[in-house]
Amino acid sequence: TRKIIIDTDPGIDDAAAISVMLSEPSLDVKLIASVSGNVGIEHTTNNALKLLTFLKKDVPVAKGAAAPLLRDNRFATNAHGKSGMGGFEFPEPNKELLLKENAVLSEYRVLMESEEKVTILTLGPLTNIALLISTFPEVKEKIQEIVTMGGSTERGNIGIYGEFNVTIDPEAAKIVFRSGIPITMVGLDIGRKARLTVEDLEKLEESGETGRMISSLFRSYDGGHVEEGVKMYDPSAAMYLMEPELFETKDAFIDVEISSPLTMGATAVDFDGTLSETKNAAVCVDVDAERFRRRYVKRVADTECK
Numbered sequence: 001t002r003k004i005i006i007d008t009d010p011g012i013d014d015a016a017a018i019s020v021m022l023s024e025p026s027l028d029v030k031l032i033a034s035v036s037g038n039v040g041i042e043h044t045t046n047n048a049l050k051l052l053t054f055l056k057k058d059v060p061v062a063k064g065a066a067a068p069l070l071r072d073n074r075f076a077t078n079a080h081g082k083s084g085m086g087g088f089e090f091p092e093p094n095k096e097l098l099l100k101e102n103a104v105l106s107e108y109r110v111l112m113e114s115e116e117k118v119t120i121l122t123l124g125p126l127t128n129i130a131l132l133i134s135t136f137p138e139v140k141e142k143i144q145e146i147v148t149m150g151g152s153t154e155r156g157n158i159g160i161y162g163e164f165n166v167t168i169d170p171e172a173a174k175i176v177f178r179s180g181i182p183i184t185m186v187g188l189d190i191g192r193k194a195r196l197t198v199e200d201l202e203k204l205e206e207s208g209e210t211g212r213m214i215s216s217l218f219r220s221y222d223g224g225h226v227e228e229g230v231k232m233y234d235p236s237a238a239m240y241l242m243e244p245e246l247f248e249t250k251d252a253f254i255d256v257e258i259s260s261p262l263t264m265g266a267t268a269v270d271f272d273g274t275l276s277e278t279k280n281a282a283v284c285v286d287v288d289a290e291r292f293r294r295r296y297v298k299r300v301a302d303t304e305c306k
């Protein structure tokens, strides 16, 4: 099994990603760290606890950064609702899962205590991870890989070229991309291609409690335009960890724009060596969308038996 830390800002699609990861036998999720992003830190932390309580999974949760490194918070309540997981009534959260230690210290401890290297999956802004590797550079040796939902090889969703997770805390993203840690970027273009159809949502509804929860969240996600298909941003990064054969990757040098107001947060993805820099990431450039949908729906149905 592969040890995993999930750093996340739940978040409707975060919840959809985490739900399938927790019943994958090849993954051992050691920690869920919250970060401010889609909504404020109190909400994202509480949402992680609510989701785990609903799924009856005992994964420790650590509360992370309350704001980006240099910038003010900008939330995505338009897409995720005021609380960040609108569209479904969750049970009261089990607060016993919340660690006393904050996210950076908890991530540090999990990494240093582990004999094998640990993979970090990020589904929100990279604030905690930037703080972690700046405060404790020795953790770099313990990180197998960072798989990140963030950035874009095409256009953005918060600026013309800026993707939300990177643009909310571009300095943090820059620190992470420059860290030398192996990175796989699962960007916006992949989540836009891997969409669930209305029929998939109906299948989820028939599959059981977890499927009904996910479908109901998605029906209120981003204005609820489900007829266009539901964009699977965070679930794509989760699926990459579980079924990498559904994706095609290409190595590139990636850096983040932090100074131009027009292109703030844009990920400059250099596949061809134009900038003469050493490649620092693998970038998902394609996904088998048909198989992705079938496999995701099947995984949700399977959570009922585990």
Ligand code: BDR
Pocket: 011, 012, 013, 014, 038, 076, 079, 123, 124, 149, 157, 163, 164, 165, 188, 233, 234
């Ligand atoms: C990312 O932004 C958030 O709103 C989603 O949860 C996802 O992580 C997509 O840009």
Ligand code: CA
Pocket: 008, 009, 010, 011, 013, 014, 038, 123, 124, 234
């Ligand atoms: Ca997210």
